[in-house]
Amino acid sequence: EDKVVQSPLSLVVHEGDTVTLNCSYEVTNFRSLLWYKQEKKAPTFLFMLTSSGIEKKSGRLSSILDKKELFSILNITATQTGDSAVYLCAPPGGFKTIFGAGTRLFVKA
Amino acid sequence: DSGVTQTPKHLITATGQRVTLRCSPRSGDLSVYWYQQSLDQGLQFLIQYYNGEERAKGNILERFSAQQFPDLHSELNLSSLELGDSALYFCASSVSSGGAKYNEQFFGPGTRLTVL
Numbered sequence: 001e002d003k004v005v006q007s008p009l010s011l012v013v014h015e016g017d018t019v020t021l022n023c024s025y026e027v028t029n030f031r032s033l034l035w036y037k038q039e040k041k042a043p044t045f046l047f048m049l050t051s052s053g054i055e056k057k058s059g060r061l062s063s064i065l066d067k068k069e070l071f072s073i074l075n076i077t078a079t080q081t082g083d084s085a086v087y088l089c090a091p092p093g094g095f096k097t098i099f100g101a102g103t104r105l106f107v108k109a
Numbered sequence: 110d111s112g113v114t115q116t117p118k119h120l121i122t123a124t125g126q127r128v129t130l131r132c133s134p135r136s137g138d139l140s141v142y143w144y145q146q147s148l149d150q151g152l153q154f155l156i157q158y159y160n161g162e163e164r165a166k167g168n169i170l171e172r173f174s175a176q177q178f179p180d181l182h183s184e185l186n187l188s189s190l191e192l193g194d195s196a197l198y199f200c201a202s203s204v205s206s207g208g209a210k211y212n213e214q215f216f217g218p219g220t221r222l223t224v225l
Contacts, residue, residue, distance in 0.1 A: 034213055040128070042199055042216035043152070088152065096165045097142065097214065099152040 002027040006089055006100035016106050021103045023089035024071040033065055033072050036088040038102070043088055046074070070074050079107045112136065113202050113217035121223045127188040130220045133139055134181055134202030140164070141183040142203070145173055146198035158183055181222075190224045197221050 003026045013019055015070075025033070032050045034041035047056045049065035049072060056063050060079075065072045076083055086102040112135035122128055135142050143155040154167035157178035169175075172190075177183040187194060198221075201214035 036216075042218050044111070045213050045215060048213045058181045096167055097154050097159070099154070103140075 002096070002098045004088075004091060004098050004100040006103050006105060009101065010104040010106070012106045012108065013079055017076045017107075018075065019079060019105060021076075021087050021105070022046040022071060023091075023100055024029050024072070025069060025089075025091040027091045027098065030067070031092055033089060034097075035063055035072070035090045036090070037073050038086045038088055039084075046087075051082055059080075076105075079105075081109050082092060083109050111215040111217065113138075113215055115198075115200050115217035115220050117220060118218065119223075120219050122190060123225055124190055124192060126190050126224075127186065128190065128222065130187070130200075130222075132183045132184040132185070132196050132217055134183070134200075134201075135215055136140060138202035138204050138215075139181065140200040140203045140205065140214075141177055141181070143169075143183070143194045144199040144201065146199060146219075147193075149189050150196075151170030152199070155185070180183065187222070192224050195222055197222045 005024045007022045008042045014041045021062040047063045052067040063074045084107045086104050088102045089095050114133045116131045139160045143206040145153045155169040156175050161177050167170045172188050175185045197219045199219045200217045203214045205212050211221040
């Protein structure tokens, strides 16, 4: 059965800290891994990763995929209070999309 | 704004009733996905349609059904509602259905369903 595990489940940091969020997965017919940020509304798309070792960057956020070890990490540097949210990963297997439970990040001012 | 629209934004109804949630995908997207998000369950995949055809089913109850119309909008029908069906229901869309050319999904704002 397809499985996605995110860790940690929650995290509290101070502004300016760097955080690393983890996503490990077991899915059949792996195609890509998606990262989303969810505040008090719909998830917003961050990254799609399809190849191992190629880092995707967007400002202070970056992500990398390891297809051999079946995990991905999302890094956020110089965190800001606006980064407070739940971060979700989803490795769509075939046509189904299984989301992890998410990491709840709280950034203190 | 993702370009995906959902109506209504909020819905309050009683147990045993039936409701219909509507979703219009982004222009050009052929796939529509439905998700349920409740406090204790996270984001749960329900069902996916691609160009009018059902492509994948997740943990969708028999009381729930969906369809995608020729204009690509989709409806999720929930019947014999129970208290536990109270949740946020999201629709997402993507260009392709999956396979070798998977594309990211863009989420609508959601419909908050409250069953009293």
